[in-house]
Amino acid sequence: MTQQVPSTEPELAGVRNFRDVGGLPTVDGRRVRHGVLYRSGHLAHATEEDAAFLASLGLHTIFDFRNAADQRLEGPDVALPGVRNVNLPLSDPADGAEFWKMVRDGDLDQLRALLDDGKGAARMIASYRKIVKERTAEHSRVLHALAVDSVPALMHCAAGKDRAGISVAVTLLAVGVEREAIVADYLESNAKHRRYKVRRGGSPGTAYTPEVMELLNPLFDARAEYLDAAFASIEETWGGVEPYLAEGLGLSPEARERLRDRLVD
DSSP states (O other), rough: OOOOOOOSSSOOSOOOOEETTTBBTTTSSSSBOTEEEEESSTTTTTOHHHHHHHHTTTTTTTEEEOOOOHHHHOOOOOOOOTEEEEEEEETTTTTTHHHHHHHHHHHHHHHHHHHHHHHHHHHHHHHHHHHHHHHHHHHHHHHHHHHHHHOSEEEESSHHHHSSHHHHHHHHHHHOOOOOHHHHHHHHSSSTTTTTOOOOOHHHHTTOHHHHHHHHHHHHHOOOHHHHHHHHHHHHHHHHHHHHHHHHHHOHHHHHHHHHHHHHH
C-alpha cells in the first residue's frame, strides 16, 4: 500500500521532504512560529502547482546549500517571483565526487568496498562533524540574515536531510528549541514520502537489489547518531552551544534576541 502524505502537509509532486518546522517547543516554554521557517529537498523538479504553492507562502529567502556539482546533477531551483535565492554551498564539489559517482554507478563489489562494515555510517558522521566545524561562516550568515529580514525562509539542499538538516538544527539551537525536538524533526526525513529518490545506473534488477539498498541506506537515512555527532562536535570544539553561537558564529545577544523575535512565539 502506498503511504499517503499526512493531510496537514502539502502533497508536492516534484519537491521531496517539504515541511514547516513551526510548533517545535523551546526550553522556556515557547514554540517556533508557524509559517516562518520551512525545509525541503531541492526545488529543481517543482511542478507548476508546486511552485504556485511555494509562492503562496510569502517566502522572503530561499537558502540553497547545494554545491555546483549538485546543481549540475539536479538542475537549478525553479524561480519563484519576488523571492531572494541565496546559494551557500556546505560541501565542496570536489569532495567525494568520485565516491558519489561510485554510489550512482558502481557494481556490488565496489559498493561493498565503499560501504560495508559500517563505512557508510562512518562517512556520514565525519561529514556532519566537518560541516559544523568548517562551515561557521555560512551558518553565521544564515542566522544573521534571519535576524534581520529573511523570513519567511526555506532551507534546502539536495535531499533536505543532511546539509539542510544541520542548518535547521543550528537555527533551532539558536532560538532555544529543545534538543529532543530538534532530533525528532530531523528524523521526520525518514518518512517514505519524504526520502530522497536514489538514482543508480544499470538495470533495476541489478541496480536496486536488497543488498545494494542495504549498503546505500546509511547514506540516505536520517539517523540520530549523525545529528548527535554534529552536537558532539560543537561541544568538543567550542565547549557548548552558547560559546559556539557567540564565538563560532559571532551571534551577539542582540542578534540572537532579534532572531527569537522573528522565529518564536
